[in-house]
Amino acid sequence: AKSAKPNIIFMLMDDMGWGDLGINGEPSMETTNLDQMAKEGMLFTDFYSANPLCSPSRAAMLTGRLPIRNGFYTSNYHGHNGYTPQNIVGGIPDNELLISELLQNAGYTNKLIGKWHLGHQQQYLPLKHGFHEWFGSPNCHFGPYDDKTTPNIPVYNNTEMAGRWYYEEFTIEEHKYFSNMTQYYIEEALEFIERMSSEEKPFFLYWAPDATHSPVYSSAMFKGASRRGPYGDAVMELDYGVGKIINLLKSLGLDQNTLVFFSSDNGAAMIGSAFENGSNGPFLCGKQTTFEGGIREPTIAWGPGFVKPGQVSQQVGSLMDWFTTALHLANIPVPDDRFIDGMNLLPVLSGDNSFDRPIFHYRGNTLFAVRYGMHKAHYWTWTNSWEEYNKGITFCRGEYIANVTTHEQVNRTLDPVVFQLGRDPGEKYSMKSSLSEYKEVVANMKTIVNKHLETLKPGTPQFDWCDDAVMNWAPNGCEKLNKCLPKPKSNLQKCVWPH
Incomplete structure (x- = not known):
């Protein structure tokens, strides 16, 4: 069964590089499902993130606005990147309109699976910003921590934590590059799509797994499967998940009424050794920089009802375009009370049009x-x-x-x-x-x-102030799990951003 309104899926990888897809020339050719998705849909060669770092890029994608406008930047330093670590005080401002909120108002049921990274204090979490369901983490999976000076990161199931990961209930065996998290994320996506289909509800799924962000991980099924080492194993497992989701859409008859976007939040990291890092193909440098390797992303649009198949598009695009395109697809007015940077790609997807536009x-x-x-x-x-x-x-x-x-x-x-x-x-x-x-x-x-x-009207900078007291000491639901930790005294200070 399917709803009359089109379904929308955003698949956003974490630190995956332009050169990580077989269809973009990765010699190991280990992304068979993504390569097939591109053949059935549209491959974008010149598609960009809105920032070379995770949090600002994600905020821009969900608001259709540059980070300088939505506040996902710091004024503490000139030209330094910032994000939302555990001690950040800021997060996505209430006055920003997220695609999830606009779709919620139009009758969509929305789920986030995976990493949020738009602030972890209660007022910033996904269910306060248009999502009905969430399974995943508010921060990066750094750790393990001692739960004394620094708490381990929580995993949320909707409004309450389900445990602490990645080193307690939800494990990452760090030096073995092992975790089952991607499998959990795949299962959550399949269950949600099946349930929405049976209830005949239009849905928005934001699938944001983070296995390709260091420390990389994969499950036993993919351990050692890649020619590329642990990073390649993680890519293969994510590719497998994409295939499961696409095949489920086909088997449920949802393919003709669903638009799927696939991309990455920024270029592959290039810190230190190549052991845990992806490939930026022919492009210069990587994550953190505004050279092509830091901002040009592997991008595919798929949906037989909306995307002309077998197309390679040189249309210059941005993750912010997903915001505007989804609104046009769902027949929802684009907000006119603020500057929206995203453009409508529907004419491009149908093979009818392309246009020039600057990317900042x-x-x-x-x-x-x-x-x-x-x-x-x-x-x-x-x-x-x-x-x-x-x-x-x-x-x-x-x-x-x-x-x-x-x-x-x-x-x-x-x-x-x-x-x-x-x-x-x-x-x-x-x-x-x-x-x-x-x-x-x-x-x-x-x-x-x-x-x-x-x-340009810059938003209030969200990355200026840090405080150890706001870390994940006592997330909602911690009492039920006996996982609350004592909160230290506030030590509000200006955040230090080395890059």
């Missing part, structure tokens, strides 16, 4: 780069500080481009570094400033940036 790449509170057409202009260059680099932390492992991969923040506003991404997708050869093409691009970009800045 921020790092923290600073506009670092802009893409328009085939050109990309960098107004600031920076990978990470010399201090961090000298400790062995690099976001451009094995890659050095003179005057581009800089370890100081270099202001290039007056002489932007310009690449033509058709000729040079890896951003290896910056355009000579003496060329007429360079001058034309810079003049055009200046007009685009000035117009953007005219509409």
Whole structure:
């Protein structure tokens, strides 16, 4: 049975790189279900996250607005990334409208499975922001912690914690790269889809597993299955989950009335060794940077009723477009009381249209780069500080481009570094400033940036204040499990963001 309204599924991976899909050229060819999904749907080659880090990217996707607008940035430092660790005070503001809230108002039943990362204090959690159900975690699966100076992360089942993971009830055997969490996330998705089908209710499923975020993990079924090591095992298990979800939609007859988007929150991490990191294909650097490797994402749209099959689209897209596209699909008005950055991709999905649009790449509170057409202009260059680099932390492992991969923040506003991404997708050869093409691009970009800045009303920064007292000491439901921990005294301080 199916509802009259179209169903919507967002599949968002964590730190998965553009080069991790077989259909994008990964030599091991271990993503058979995703590759098939792309063949039956539309593969996007030039699709971007709204930020090179997890929390701001997710907030932008769910609000259709750049992080600088929705407050998912810090003003403590110039051009530094921030996110929502356990001690963050901020989270998604109540005055932001999430796609989940707009779909809820239109009669959809909404479920989040996996990582939230938009704030973990009670007022920021998913069920306060348009989701009816949630199984997953509010933070990254870092740990294990001692539950004294730092609590282990909770896993929520709807409004109450179901235990602490990943090192207590929900285990990750860290040095064995083992956990059953992805299997739980797959089972939760299948159960939800079957239940919505039987009840003939329109649904929004946000499936956000995090197995490809370090420390990576997979279950026994996939342990050692990949040619790529533990990271590849995690990718294979996620690919398996995608296949199970797509096949269930087909078997229930929901495929013609469901639109599925697949992507990643940012590029693959490139910290230290390649052992736990994905592939950014031909692109420069990785997560944390506004070079292509940090922000260009593996992206597929699938849905036989809405997506022309077998298409490869060079449409320049953004995760924020999912917000606007889903609203158009569900025939819900796009909010007109705020600036929405996302564009409607429905004409692109049907194979009828493509359009030019700029993509603004921020790092923290600073506009670092802009893409328009085939050109990309960098107004600031920076990978990470010399201090961090000298400790062995690099976001451009094995890659050095003179005057581009800089370890100081270099202001290039007056002489932007310009690449033509058709000729040079890896951003290896910056355009000579003496060329007429360079001058034309810079003049055009200046007009685009000035117009953007005219509409820019920064939100209240959510990543400025940290406090150990707000960590996951006593999540809702902890009493029933005897899992409440004593809360320390407040020590409100400005957050430290090294990158």
